[in-house]
Amino acid sequence: MLLEKNSTIVFAGDSVTDCGRTYEAEPAGWGSFGDGYVSLINAALVALYPEYRIKVINKGVNGDDILKLAARWQKDVVAFQPDYVSILIGVNDVWRHFDDAAFQHRADLVDEQLYQTTYQKLIDQTKAQAKQIFIMSPFMFDLNLQDPMRALVQRYAAIARELATKNDLIYIDIQAAVDHFLQSTSSYIVTADRVHPNLKGHMLVANKWLNAIDYDWRRC
Structure with missing residues (x-):
């Protein structure tokens, strides 16, 4: 497995990462993981790799686009001195172009160039x-x-991929896993609004992430 023993990983992102976590909970403590892919990843790491003692911190926040994530980056990510950081951001940057914000003529919509430059700054x-x-x-x-x-x-996903390649980072193509699932099954099985996964949808995300770190499901 790619992760080293006694390491800390921070998951940063929007509501898909947040998924109902308790903000007042101690980081990596009860209630802090939410009910989504971060919780599933934490459970998998504890159950099959207990001796690794991986500390999982969920710092997803509902409604975040990349600008809001950047505004809290030092406090919510860098301050924890993580060994690993996982970032899932971009769907709200896109969504705001299509929901009520578009009709409000807001000046804070994130275009592709701003998404790219801000993401690079976080990296x-x-x-x-x-x-x-x-x-x-x-x-x-x-x-x-x-x-x-x-x-x-x-x-926006293509921009994220380009940044991963440019900076020699690991790119995890969640969309590919989603598309594979949808080839044979309707989206209503895993989501109610095309964006927020239910538990089965979060399992798709968690599985893709764990495979990217060479997690061994047959370890026990």
Whole structure:
């Protein structure tokens, strides 16, 4: 497995990462993991790799785009001196172009260039300290590439992939796992709104992430 013993990993992102975590909970303590993929990853690491003593910290926040994430990066990520950082951000940056914010003529919508430059700044602030950064692709539960929102998510995911390649980071293509699932099964099995996974959808995300670190499901 890629993770080293006695290491700390911070998961940063939006509501998909947050998934109902208790903000007042002690980091890596009861209630701090939420009910989504971070909790599933933590459970898998504890159950099959107990001697590794991996500390998992969930710092997802509902509604975050990359600008909001950047505003709290030092406090919520760097301050923990993590050995590993996993980032899942971008779907809200896209979504705001299609929800009520678009009709409000807001000036804080994140375009592709701002997404790229801000993401690079987060990487720059973290890369020297962390042993590895995992860049997770933003994703949607929709196979229709002609859908305007899915098409834009695809472009933001391409930016995330380019940044991972440029900075020699690990890119985890969650959209590929989602698309594979949707080839045979309807999206309503794993999501109610094409964006937020239910438990089965979070299992897709967790499985893809664990495979990226060479997690051995047959270890016991």
